[in-house]
Amino acid sequence: MDRDRNKTLLLELQRADGTGNGRCADCGESDPEWASYKLGIFICLNCSGIHRNLPQISRVKSLRLDFWENDLLEFMKKHGNLCAKAKYEAQVPPYYYVPRSCDCLVLREQWIRAKYEREEFLATRVCQDPRSAGTREGFLWKRGRESRQFQKRRFLLSAREGVMKYYTKESRGPKAIISIENLNAMFQTEKIQHAHGLQITYNTDGQTRNLFVYHESGKEIVDWFNAIRAARYHYLRTTFPNVPEPELIPRITRNYVKEGYMEKTGPKQEEIWNISKQLEMPAETIRLLRKDLGEAKEYASRIKSQITKDFCCMKEYVERQERNTLMFIEQEQKAAEQKIEETIQQLCVEGNKLTGIKAQTSNLPERHRYKGAPSTMNKITLDEKLNVVKSAVEDLKRKLGILLLEKYARQFPPVQPPDLHQETNVCSSSPGAAAKNPETMISSQFSQWADDVTFDLTRVYERLAITAQKRKVMVSSYPTRYEPSPNRFCISQVMCSQSFSTGCHYWEVITKDSDGWAVGVAHEMIGKRDKLGRTEHSWCIEWLGSKEQLSAWHGDQETLLHKDKPLKVGVFLELQKKTVSFYSITDKEMLLHTFEINTSNPLYPAFWLYSLEINGSLTISHTNGR
16 A cells, blocks of 8 residues: 555655654654655654644654655655755854754744744855854843842843843843853753743852843744853854864853752861961962052053143143144234235325326327336245145154154054055055065065965955955954955955966965964865865965964874974965975075875965964065066
């Protein structure tokens, strides 16, 4: 019978290797015995109940109890769990919590609705960055500490500031400011006695505090939970940039299996005495550190007062000079106007005289007529005087700017972000300017193969800033507003716009201004989260200043090079020989490492950049072309 045959075929399809059908497509439960014949996926009993509430999107049947028509069986064969995951989970952010079978109902329901109903993770959706996803404001019901009653409170989460705040009706300021560093969130529906109950845990003054909250909307409370995870992910990614992502994900939030109180015996008297002795040394160290901190604050306060006083004096002097200059200009203007009026009057009198003379001499012979020339006046020189004053003011402004840049550039951090529309040192728009700085020009035995390569604005991490000439990339303390791009790196990397598939090619990179970098080449399809040298289609050399170590990387295999940090790196790509070589460039070229390339795809110059100092940078040297 078709019924028994289709049932057998369906169970075989559920157990088939390489299909992903052996586990629930939504929660991962093993041996699912239900399926959605509209989505073509195999699901467990619990998830099938959620799918029943989405009749416009999903329809479910039991693998063993229901009858399966031939066309439905063919549909299930063409789809399956892996196919559905590739479509509906293509862009799941790393911080988004993917629930398991043991998680509460609201988490599993909102995960299913987000995938199939709202289609939040399709490949066409732009992946929201953690900092913006970790920013949220709204109202939650919070349980009172004393009354145990739930009251509506306003919560504010800011990944950029690294804090979470909540406000009471009575207070104007925040009731509590919670650092994201010490923040944890997990669903506790039984403890809070609400299906959407969320427990927020944090540490303050050496004590653990809990906030018990819920929201009537299941979507809203799960969005809050994932916003907290996004803020935590942003904090961990920023604080530990070199830790691999698989190690960071479990640290975002943690679900405690058991929570409560236990009794324990105290230490013995001898142990107490030893502990007391051990505490004396840290206590003395803390006292000295606090003393140093107080002295540092006092010194900083004196310096700030002195600087404020100095700037007040400078402002007073500049304002006084401004008043005097404007007064001088006004006096000169009045004098010029008066002189012009006097000149006009003199010319009018002289004109009248000439008119009378003309009338008297009109009948005289030619030789007796008036031969005089009209009176001339000295040219008014107001514009010359004002230009002198203007030049003096501009000269004072220029000298003051030079003085501040020379004296205070290192003492005071800039209050404005770096100007990305001007090159700072090396990336001048004119070849002559670049020639004045030979460090930025390519001059070596490889000059005949030198290529003009520039950074690609669509393949650069948001916290890397690129200058206008696209030759310098630097670490930024805040995200740069680039145009949205599906290929933008999610880690601190950037690629160039130019690619090479034949011939020989050479470029140089100034690396002296960064304490952590990698220089190499990569295939165009390198993943947004794949670090340079950790895949089969990327090759690089890497310097880690924290370890004082230079390495060569390919296919996640490291080769230690045991050489000092190169201040400039040359890259020579020989595609006929299928090799790429890296050189340290000083007065001569010193070979660092050579890779054999096993790909025929076009290769792009690629870079990884990390620095604890803002504005740490890599710069591509200029070339005059071949």
